[in-house]
Amino acid sequence: MQLAVLGGFLVAGMAPLLHHWFGARTPLVMALLPVSLAAWLLGQWPAIAAGEVLLLEWAWVPGLDITLTFLIDGLAWLFAMLITVIGAMVLVYSGEYLRGHRDLPRFLVVITAFMMSMLGLVLADNLVTLFVFWELTSITSYLLIGFNHTDLGARKAALQGLFVTVAGGLALLAGFAMLAVAGDSWSLSELARRGELLRDHALYTPLLVCILLGAFTKSAQFPFHFWLPNAMAAPTPVSAYLHSATMVKAGVYLLARLHPALGGTDGWVITLSLVGALTMATGAFLAIQQTNVKKLLAYSTVMALGTLTMLIGIGTEAALIAFVIFLLAHSLYKGGLFMMAGILDHETGTKDVTAMGGLRRVMPLTAAVAGLAALSLAGLPPLLGFMGKELMFASVLEASAWRPLLLLLAFTAAFLTLAVAAIVALRPFLGTLRETPRVPHEAPSAMLAGPALLAVLSLSFGLVPGLLDSLVSATVAGIGAPAADVHLTLWHGVNLPLMLSLASLLLGLLTYRHWDRLRAWLARLDPLMARGPEAGYERLMAGMVAFAGWQTRMLQNGQLRNYLLTTLLVLVGLVGHALLFRHTLDIEFALSLYLHEAVVAGLMVAGAVAACVMRSRLAAVAALGVMGFSIALTFVLFSAPDLAITQLLVETLTVILLVLVLFRLPRFATLSTPVERLRDLAVASLTGGMITLLMLSVLSGERLPRISDYMVANSQPLGKGHNIVNVILVDFRALDTLGEMFVLALAAIGVYAMLRFHAAEYDARHPVPPPERDDG
């Protein structure tokens, strides 16, 4: 399975090549990947249904306890199934939605990479692995929201989604580190067994806060809900897949996964159920103010995510069962509804529901499928959504904390959601046919197949809920209600939840009837809305940019001598502190100097002094050259030919570079005042003195075993080379060298960018160039 997921990334990378071979059929070909994964998962079903937990072990970084082990229990299986099945549908759908789009290969690369990251996320058993996949989903989501990269709004939304989720990701990393310390394990399956230890640990509260921050940002919980509706700038298949069916559920998945380890405390129950309920009501409330069909659905997704969080927070066995049903129902209907929204957009050319009407005549199949999915969203029998809502009400009624408030919020959310369902499914299809930017036709079958299949699944699970019994019991076993005996039925008799459903149905229909008036009335609240959490985010970002600007002006003012001064002073400070206060200086110094050594040293000093006092640029450079060559001579004297050659070559290249820029440089000038020159002299002497002291103290007294002895001894046997310097560079310290290669490459790119892009900009701004030439 690990190989399949890692290979999936390879397939993602090959998408452009596949597109070259298969053309417009590429999405169909690529859909084979999730289909085969789903088939493999189906093959594991008997074991999962029997309550087994599959551990597919795979060592990754054994030294750090990081494994690529996959854990497949009911919970992971359910999520993996949703990811692969809906993923396959979305691929097929997007082939039609983006038919002929220039960037289809790029889209396929990223969405397949996302699919694999998401799969890795839900299957990972190791905290680090989970985190890596978690961040990968954030990055791929960023690329997908910003898919339409020429659109400023899309780029902004992408960045917003990225910042919010990645900030949460940072908190999550801290939380995971504390979790691993507290539970003394990086393995989720191991941690699930150490719940009592974790809940009593001193780190419990901080780690809970950090992990919840991560989960809440990812799953768009209040007050971080604002990024999700903005993410609707993505192409509709992406919204259907990432921002309703899978990625935004990652936070909820994490909460469910950690429920056995961390759940059950007051902090957990109250935070989760209150935040969840608040998100639920906020989402539903904001939804009915929208007329854009995608935004309507996005806010109702926020509502659903809130419901799921609340249900985990309540945490009773019934609540967990409700969680699983609601999760499944939501993925089925919302994925389908988003694809319907894409069809409407695709066929009519507008996303505004108030601009559509009477479409049932031109696209009857679409209308039927949308109706089914919306019935499930509304929570009406006989669909799965009805069951989810009934169970949700039942769980809220047995919540231990804040029951009246939760019930009020849940009820509000329920009737508003019903109104949303009616708006989405009735408004575009009923009434008289309106004129739209494009003349609508029935959707092509590749676009209709996915939503139709999902709607049929919603219906059949609702009619025969017994199908889900074993799945639900296997799943809740993973969340912390082992051995639950699940018997699902659609009809629970006349009870309080049913009454609540009826009441919400009436209120919801009423809301739908008066929707236009209600919206106009709610628009008066806009000034208040403008001060919501999103405004806070904007202010935070603006502040950060301002701070960065100030900081850059302070530290990066473009004066080389200031950089040098700062660097040297920091160096002197650090070295001096370590040398004088952390060690006792003990210096043995005996001068024994040959005449030629003294000459070389003298040359060096003379070169340095001359470079400082020369009044012409060429002379100063020549003086520096004298110094450089003397240093090379020193290397020769002390038998370090490699260093000597390097030094010589660098000197040569310096000359070459100098030749190129010499005529460009401004006239030689003294830019500093005498006082500044004195200061510079002081800093320079201080640095020189400190380094001399350091050298002397290193050379005298063998306080530490010398690393060079090891290098000398092992260069031939381990590195198979006689040239120690080179063996160190390419073998012993190869990782450092690799890092330096990247630094060098970055420097080259920096030079290139600075010279070339600046020049291009200059050309653009000065079409008729009057350049001031100053060949000093």
Added chain:
Amino acid sequence: MVRSGTLILKAAARLLLPLQLLFSLFLLLRGHDEPGGGFIAGLVAAGAFALYLFAYGLRALEAMLKVSPRDLVAMGLLLGVLSTLPAWWVGDPFFTAQWWTVPIVDFKASSPLVFDIGVYLVVVGSVLTAITALVKTDQQDDER
């Protein structure tokens, strides 16, 4: 401001370039046992190309190189990273050096050598990127 060189420079550059490049390859390959190695060899090669640039100008250099120096940097980085992979294949920790003997010529092929070639390319590419960028900017300014 670089103008193409004099006759003497041109003749010298044409003769010296192959020698210098050969020398840089020599330094690169013997680097593991004798003074040399990818970094030094890369500097020598960069110097050789710079000489050619001074003699014949930027266009001639670009025509001779065929690839952009920036692509050389990229190739070097790629080789550097690729050289870490054989160890993974054998099951050794990341970056462990692997050695193979090429039978007939008795040549020690190794992942460090691949890595060293990567270093070589990065050095040549970086220096040439900087130099050509400077020359190009220079010429554009002159055209004004």
